[in-house]
Amino acid sequence: MLACTGPAALLAPEAQSLGRRTQAWQQQRRSRCARRIICQAQTNDNSPAAPASRRAALSLLAAAPAAAALAAAAPLPAAAAEAAAEVDTTVTHRLFLDVGVCPEAVRTDRRLGDKTPFCGDPAPLGRIVVDLYGKAAPGSVATLVAAAQAGAYASTSITKVLPGRFLLLGTQGPKRSGLVQAPPGLPESNPDLLSSAAFRLPHRRPGTVSLNLSENEDDDFFRFDPKYRNLSLLITTGPGPVPSLDGENIVIGQVSEGLEVVTAITQVPTFTPNDNARAFNQFAKFIGDERAEKTARKWGRPLQAVVITNCGLL
Structure with missing residues (x-):
């Protein structure tokens, strides 16, 4: 989960040296991961009594660009709105x-x-x-x-x-x-x-x-x-x-x-599933374990x- 939502500095040096296409793919994957978690994270208990791992995860989500964008609920970009307006919805x-x-x-x-x-x-x-x-x-x-x-x-x-x-x-x-x-x-x-x-x-x-x-x-x-x-x-x-x-x-x-x-x-x-099951599943999916999707x-x-x-x- 931390790998999904952490800043780029947490990535391995080898990953930082990848080409633009690979970096874009990784960013898209992290963003999707953050979007899927943020809805449940907003309703989770973030009190001092909550597990430290959950509080740490929530703090990272709060700082993640994808979470901030989702919380702001920004309207469609002008270009996307214009493209959608051109579609014939008869x-x-x-x-x-x-x-x-x-x-x-x-x-x-x-x-x-x-x-x-x-x-x-x-x-x-x-x-x-x-x-x-x-x-x-x-x-x-x-x-x-x-x-x-x-x-x-x-x-x-x-x-x-x-x-x-x-x-x-x-x-x-x-x-x-x-x-x-x-x-x-x-x-x-x-x-x-x-x-x-x-x-x-x-x-x-x-x-x-x-x-x-x-x-x-x-x-x-x-x-x-x-x-x-x-x-x-x-x-x-x-x-x-x-x-x-x-x-x-x-x-x-x-x-x-x-x-x-x-x-x-x-x-x-x-x-x-409970929070621990979700966290393990997100990590397994990030590392490519096919059992995560099933x-x-x-x-x-x-x-x-x-x-x-x-x-x-x-």
Whole structure:
């Protein structure tokens, strides 16, 4: 953790001698690390009774440029705001997601061969309606529309909930686990992935919906398939922006109805590691331990099943 947020003087002399490209990459990695930690650090106990390691970490975070920038909540730079203003956000489709919640994450009475992992009658939370920007991200919206029309998201679960940041849905996997199975007939390619214009819109408002690239949790088994199409969606929860997602994901729409449902989802209890586990994981990730990413995937898992009971186009 200290390596993630410490000043450049703490880096090894060999790292200081690297080229500009490597130094920029290291700075970006430290900044991302600081942004991910600062939200929880602001709510941690910083009293004299707190562990010395936590107080030291918080003092470094307070001095880190990334933490200061996040605390200031600066508006979009003029150039970025101008680029976003040029994007055509005409609404071409309206997607609905009906959401319910079960009292437990999985059914305890499931029998061998039963492909229904959730309770039979989820308590309804409400409907989320998303206005899709078919002109700003035509390839991504076309893929999403085809998947929604085929019912790919129905009877699947929201796999991660991070209050104050975002929630995830559309992770691909077996239906018996409540994951999405890509239907046949999806577009053969998504040209948005190769277009810089598709990444212009920021994640500034609660309810911003984007094609999830940076936080995608699809297994490599699916990603390496030549017919793989990304169906993972990310919805920001608010109340503030999530600048760490800007330029990393393709914004495809905005929640126009049902923000209260998004807020209700954030109230569902989730698996949350303690501070020591987070610190060790951040250090392991910084040194390149592949187990860190696998462990972090479990964070934010709802302890009750949040189910998309139905989906489609209005």
